[in-house]
Amino acid sequence: MNLNQIDYFYFIGIGGMGMSSLARYFHSMGKIVYGHDKNRTLLTTKLEEEGISINYHDSVEILPKWVLSKRCLIVYTPAITNYHKQWLFLKKNGKNIKKRSQVLALITENEICIAIGGTHGKTTTCTLLGHILYHSGISMTAFLGGISENYQSNIILNGRKIFLVEADEFDHSFLYLSPNIACITSLDQDHVDTYPKKETLKKAYVAFSNRIKKPYKKIFLCKEESFLSKNAIYYSVIEKANYYSNHLFIKKNKWYFDFHTPTETWKYLPLPIPGIHNLKNVTAALAISDYLKINKEKVKKALFLFKGIKRRYTIHYNKKKIYYIDDYAHHPTEINALIHTVRECFPNKKILGIFQPHLFSRTKFFEENFAKSLEKLDILILLDIYPSRELSINGINSDSLFKKIKMSSKNKERSTISKVLEKIEKKHFDIILTMGAGDIDTLIIPIKKWLYKRYG
Template identity: 85%
Template sequence: MNLNQIDSFYFIGIGGIGMSSLARYFNLMGKTVYGHDQKKTFLTKELEKEGISINYNDSIEILPKWVLSKQCLIVYTPAIPSHHKQWIYLKKYGKNIKKRSQVLALITENEICIAIGGTHGKTTTCTLLGHILYSVGMNVTAFLGGISENYQSNLILNNVLNGKKIFLVEADEFDHSFLYLSPNIACITSFDQDHVDIYPKKEALKKAYIAFSKRIKKPYKKIFLCEEESFLSNNAIYYSVIKKENYYSHHLYVKKNKWYFDFHTPTEIWESLPLPIPGIHNLKNLTAALSISDYLKIPKEEIRKALFLFKGIKRRYSIHYQSSKKIYIDDYAHHPTEINALIDTVRKCFPNKKILGIFQPHLFSRTKFFEESFAKSLEHLDILILLDIYPAREFPINGINSNSLLKKIKMSSKEVSTIPKVLEKIEKKHFDIILTIGAGDIDSLIIPIKEWLYKRYG
């Protein structure tokens, strides 16, 4: 398919983080962009401000007439349920229908493409690298899986006249989506079991990642692999935060509440670089971004300058309130490994503080598979408020709910709550730090918690 011959786009599930970045891209390219989603969110409101029309009713009657034309491309997410009325109708009568990942592949197939994959860390790595490429003036378009604080968007676009265009994308393993991509440079940040509804056994996930690693092409034809958790590849460049590999980081230290480290390339040492987002896991993510940047021959002083200007990513260790009395941090962690890394980082940044964690499990299948691991991760908190499981694309699984998970957690101060009742429960707790943790709609608590903290503690 030639995207230049497409005049209009209709996105089913436009409010998703991956879908919305594509919608923004085509809107900026001057195309007509419409979409549907279940409900208004902060992200859909932002899209509407940018001139994109969105409907929130699953009705066929409200579809624009041109949606069935040959000049329209219907883009869908695998998260759309099979009983969705618009989806059933468009699947039957639409002329052009593509999955989000297929469209991403079409955009990047004839351009230089860098694809960042991995169970954990791909959004942070991709956003850090996108910021570096943008800051040094490269002709980059980056599709992110999170909202960059620097650009207030999940799309970074820098149309400059000089230099070859580079597309930077996240390679999502869900539903084997990343196997549509054919990047010139790829990266796998971590290799941990997840998406158990797609990959019931880790071996199946490993096979998919190996298949992805073989899709790299010339020019470059390189894949950056984290030495600690990966596999062998003939075209690999390895990086590490433990071993002295081609690229590695070490000597992590804290000075005046700021984190710094030294980065080693194959030929030199870059001393005292800032780590904009704290934690060993984020040092690993930044090491990946720096390794690719050095491979692209970006001068180290320009990279250093970009790091000092990096403001972070929404819902990745986002500090929303900090005073002498209380601290509030929000994070997207939704896997036991990520929760462990988050709590460990908070403990290192704020030792001897009492942590109240509010966690929303994401997906019934994930909760069932990792029930024991979730329990052990959450036990590192001092106080726990456990929210109902966010179903996303799934139907309930018999016997799997927040109460069943709560029983596995060995701690004295724990309870289950719904989102509307969280604030009244917080008011009765004694804590130093609040953490909101999860990938569902737990972010709807951010503003109410912030407002309560400012009202009570100033």
């Protein structure tokens, strides 16, 4: 398919992070972009403000007239349900229909493409690398899996010499891509509906690694948790590798580290997002930057100016020794890393954690691991499972997870999202920590308002 011959785009599930970045890309090119989503969110509202039309009712009658034209591409997310009316109609009658990942592959297939994959860390790695490329004046477009604080968007537009994308393993989406440079940040098991065994996940990543092509034809792999590849460049935060970081230390509540290339050491660099897990992501971004021969001073300056990503260790409140931090953590490994980092930054502080499990399948598979992770909090408020694309699983709910969490009854509590504030009001804490990948972000503004009202 030649995208230059497409004038209209209709996105089913336009409010998703990956879908909305594509919508913004085509809108920036002067294309007519419409979309559907089931709920209005901060992100869809922003898209509408930018000039993209969105409907929120699953009705065929409200579809634009051109949607069945040969000049229209219908883009859908694999998270869409099979009983969605618009989707059923368009799947039967639409002329051009592509999955989100297929469209990303079409955009990048004849361009220099850098793809960042991995169970954890790909958004941080991709966003920092995109920021470095942009700050260094390189012609590039980056499709991000989160909202960059520097650019207040999930896309960075600065030309088309290089395309930087996230390689999503869900539904084997990343196997449509054929990047010139790839990176795999981690191989922790997840998306168990697609990969019921870790071995199947690893095989998919090996297949992804085999899709890299010339020029470059290199893949950056984390030395501690990856596989062997003849085209690999390894990086590490634990041992020496082609690229590695060490000497991580905290000074006046700020984190610093040393970064080692094959030929030199960059000393006392700032770590913009705290935690050893984020050091690994930063190391990957710096390694790719050095491999591309980007000016060292420009890379360092970009690192100093990096503001992070929304919902990745975002501090929303910091007054009178009370803190509120929000994070996207939705996997036991991510929760462990987050709580460990908070305790490193704020020793001897009492942490109230509010967690919203994401997906029934994930909760079922990792139920014991979730329980052990959440036990590391001082106080827990556990919300209902956010189902996303899934139907419920018999016997799997927040109550079943709640029973496995070995905390005293006075330190753990169940709640719906609408009752959270009244639960918080009765707790004694130093830090509030919201965690999850569902709609828990709708609590951010109410919690901030309550904190400002209570503490100033």
